[in-house]
Amino acid sequence: MKVMILKNSEEIGNWTAYKIAKRILKFSPTKEKPFVLGLPTGATPLKTYRKLIELNEKKIISFQNVVTFNMDEYVGLNANHKNSYHYFMNENFFKYIDIKKENINILDGMTQDVEKECYEYEEKIKKVGGINLFLGGVGEDGHIAFNEPGSSLSSRTRKKDLTYDTILANSRFFENDMKKVPTAALTIGVGTLTDSDEIIILADGYKKSRAVYHGIEGGVNHLWTISALQLHKNSVLVIDEEAASDIKVKTYRYFKEIGKESSNLKRCEDEIIKLSKK
Numbered sequence: 213m214k215v216m217i218l219k220n221s222e223e224i225g226n227w228t229a230y231k232i233a234k235r236i237l238k239f240s241p242t243k244e245k246p247f248v249l250g251l252p253t254g255a256t257p258l259k260t261y262r263k264l265i266e267l268n269e270k271k272i273i274s275f276q277n278v279v280t281f282n283m284d285e286y287v288g289l290n291a292n293h294k295n296s297y298h299y300f301m302n303e304n305f306f307k308y309i310d311i312k313k314e315n316i317n318i319l320d321g322m323t324q325d326v327e328k329e330c331y332e333y334e335e336k337i338k339k340v341g342g343i344n345l346f347l348g349g350v351g352e353d354g355h356i357a358f359n360e361p362g363s364s365l366s367s368r369t370r371k372k373d374l375t376y377d378t379i380l381a382n383s384r385f386f387e388n389d390m391k392k393v394p395t396a397a398l399t400i401g402v403g404t405l406t407d408s409d410e411i412i413i414l415a416d417g418y419k420k421s422r423a424v425y426h427g428i429e430g431g432v433n434h435l436w437t438i439s440a441l442q443l444h445k446n447s448v449l450v451i452d453e454e455a456a457s458d459i460k461v462k463t464y465r466y467f468k469e470i471g472k473e474s475s476n477l478k479r480c481e482d483e484i485i486k487l488s489k490k
């Protein structure tokens with residue numbers, strides 16, 4: 213697992229968008245062989261989405277042949293509910309880019325048949341050839357997608373009850389009223405995530421520093437599902453200075469040193485512009 217330590221959330225957004233753009237450009241997706249991108253919701257990826265929208269507007273990248281799978285959705289919220297992840301994705305990303313509607317996949321939190329919905333989601337991922345790159349965030353308690361503490365590290369898409377910590381953290385989107393937050397969600401499993409060819413997980417701000425510590429310096433542990441990244445051959449945790457607050461000075465210095473070249477945003481930008489002209 214790599215760790216990229218950047219200055220702030222702005223830099224995280226730009227770096228990550230350049231990285232995704234680079235992967236799509238190098239892949240040269242076609243209708244027959246699309247690039248498959250896993251996506252998260254939350255405040256953390258917003259800056260990445262903004263930058264990707266900008267790159268799409270400037271015609272540096274296209275999403276015409278990109279298929280997306282979202283990580284999760286609340287149980288009981290329909291697609292038009294302003295707190296549903298369907299709504300979030302459309303309002304913050306999809307409506308601004310040239311993606312085809314039929315290429316967007318998000319779990320249906322209103323389904324009457326949870327098992328079927330989750331099974332078919334996994335099948336659909338398989339059918340399209342697996343996920344090339346999964347982007348994600350992390351909860352304060354270390355959860356990825358909605359894989360709450362204690363989730364099996366080989367879990368697949370299923371329904372999960374949300375913990376008190378998550379309901380409290382997410383109540384900021386529900387007028388700070390914990391009673392309004394759904395108590396369950398449909399989520400990809402940790403195994404679904406780690407089956408992806410590449411994983412990028414973002415964490416910014418001091419409130420994520422404990423999860424980051426457990427992800428980097430803690431052992432692999434189902435109580436901190438973020439730690440499953442340690443077992444993946446191509447994963448990177450992209451954090452800012454504040455989120456790095458709990459790791460050892462030695463660890464911090466090590467990752468800063470080895471990330472020096474690849475954290476150069478100007479170089480990342482030049483590289484994708486060059487690739488887009490090929």
Ligand SMILES: N[C@@H]1[C@@H](O)[C@H](O)[C@@H](COP(=O)(O)O)O[C@@H]1O
Nearest residue numbers: 252254255256349350351357358
């Ligand atoms: N299910 C989502 C996660 O996928 C997300 O990573 C987390 C952190 O969100 P934020 O980026 O807003 O801190 O929130 C929710 O619980």
